[in-house]
Amino acid sequence: MTLSLDYAALSDVGRVRRNNEDSAYAGPNLLLLADGMGGAAAGEVASAAAVQVIRRLDKPGISGEDMIEALAGAVHRANERLSELVEEDPEREGMGSTVTALMFDGEQLGLAHLGDSRAYRMRDGLLYQLSHDHTFVQSLVDEGRISREEAFTHPHRNLILRVLDGRPDSDPDLEILDVRAGDRLLLCSDGLPDYVTDDIIATSMAEGTPDSVVVDLITRALEAGSNDNVTCVVADVTEGGGQTAPQLVGAAAELGQGGTGRPEPTIEVRRSGEGGAGGGTAEEDLEHLRYAPQAPKRFRWARRLALVIVVLALIGGAGRFAYGWTQQQYYVGTDGDNVAIFQGIDEDIPGINLSHIYERQSLQVEQLPRFRQDALEQNIQADDLTDARNIVKELQTIAEECAKAAVPPTPKPTPTPPVTKPVTPGKPTTPVKTTPVPTTPTPTITPGLPTEDCGGLK
Structure with a gap:
């Protein structure tokens, strides 16, 4: 049926x-x-x-x-x-x-x-x-x-x-x-x-x-x-x-x-x-939740709202407080070819620099899958400095696993024991030099991330 x-x-x-x-x-x-x-x-x-x-x-x-x-x-x-x-x-x-x-x-x-x-x-x-x-x-x-x-x-x-x-x-x-x-x-x-x-x-x-x-x-x-x-x-x-x-x-x-x-x-x-009674239906x-949502972390509209607050605070004379707030924010982005942690917010106000490099990492952007590279170009927001460092650690792990998947380690060759000639009784023996014959190494592959997850490395 x-x-x-x-x-x-x-x-x-x-x-x-x-x-x-x-x-x-x-x-x-x-x-x-x-x-x-x-x-x-x-x-x-x-x-x-x-x-x-x-x-x-x-x-x-x-x-x-x-x-x-x-x-x-x-x-x-x-x-x-x-x-x-x-x-x-x-x-x-x-x-x-x-x-x-x-x-x-x-x-x-x-x-x-x-x-x-x-x-x-x-x-x-x-x-x-x-x-x-x-x-x-x-x-x-x-x-x-x-x-x-x-x-x-x-x-x-x-x-x-x-x-x-x-x-x-x-x-x-x-x-x-x-x-x-x-x-x-x-x-x-x-x-x-x-x-x-x-x-x-x-x-x-x-x-x-x-x-x-x-x-x-x-x-x-x-x-x-x-x-x-x-x-x-x-x-x-x-x-x-x-x-x-x-x-x-x-x-x-x-x-x-x-x-x-x-x-x-x-x-x-x-x-x-x-x-x-009085609790509401x-x-x-x-309806209240739909049209008056609570502010979540890491959402782009929240960062834009924060920017508006910063501008208004600067105009109103509370610039120092507003600028101090921006310097408590962190995000992970790119500095040339490398990954970096930035302090501040990635917004432009004429005459005011709201972010700067806090820590430049040794991790290179090209070591990451393309999807991660795109995310870094748009900046990855962090809750605080500790969270930013954790994000970098996760990216470093991804890069290491992709590198393992792309380039398997070269194994060491196993030497062949030296060969000696048999000794005939009654005759003096003469030492014979022997040359170890190297064996062809068998390549091994270290497991890592699936190949398709590291496609951006090409």
Whole structure:
């Protein structure tokens, strides 16, 4: 019997963000999620463009191994579209998006994945992650250097190594997966798994309908303090007739680029310390959170706000205090060919220098993957000096691992024992000089980062 999908999609801007950079789509033959990045460089444009291109695969007639070819082609076309958008508006340089897609032919699933969004499958009460995170922290887990529990709280768990960014080397993971009636599928942006453990996700996935599950998962992420957009797509594999009306949510729907997204259900979340009489409704709380977000760390709009405060303070006569604040800020950037820690903020005010080199590192920019080089060119914000030094250590580790992967060590040759002539009894022996015959060394390869993560070194 041919199987079908019963699905639901939901996206929430979250407690902090002003705009939603997530986009998602659910249809009878395709489940798709994209998490944009780039902030002012139009992360929402990137995710919406990726979804609008790839969602064209939601049609019958593509099955088996053909799904892999179709997914690969669609992801590459989406990548080309991002490149076109940057050419149209150079201000978008640096934008990118994750892509996680599950194509369904009624018998199998085709998976395409790039970035740190995730795909899960629940079967017989057990939750299994189908996708593999393309992050630096995941590479540490793969090498056994940290545990999954340590990765959950690692300060740099969101450093992505591979992403859809308009460059020609953005190739996704591709895989054919089995599927059967009773399976429940989940696609989610990192706003969920960065704050909610797999055990809690499994608990939510175990009961309810797809509609109730997406609401419950996003609610749990918000209650756990997620400061990111949160988007989920949940689908049940059934033997009966499935849905036919597609659903489009997040930036792709908000930017008005077509689609038939349906109204999203209200998520009832009550913050700690509220409730009872005079506490306000959950819906009012969400509206307040959407339009009056709390200031997060490291967000570009917050730094711009800080710059405005600095300028006003200088005009008002409080320049010394404002300048002192800027000198308590740190970021990691480039000084010529080398990585450097800067003190201050990277903003220009005529006649005033708000940043300077604090520590120049021996690490060269060209030793890093291209994606890391691009991040350094735009500067990596730090919470303080200690955090800045930790960022440099992480970059140094990446460079060392890439160097190991690119140039295997040269082993030492094993000398052959000297050869001596046999001695004939009764005859005087004459020492014979012998020359050791060198053996051909067998090269060894030291494991490091996957080759594709160090492609920027070429």
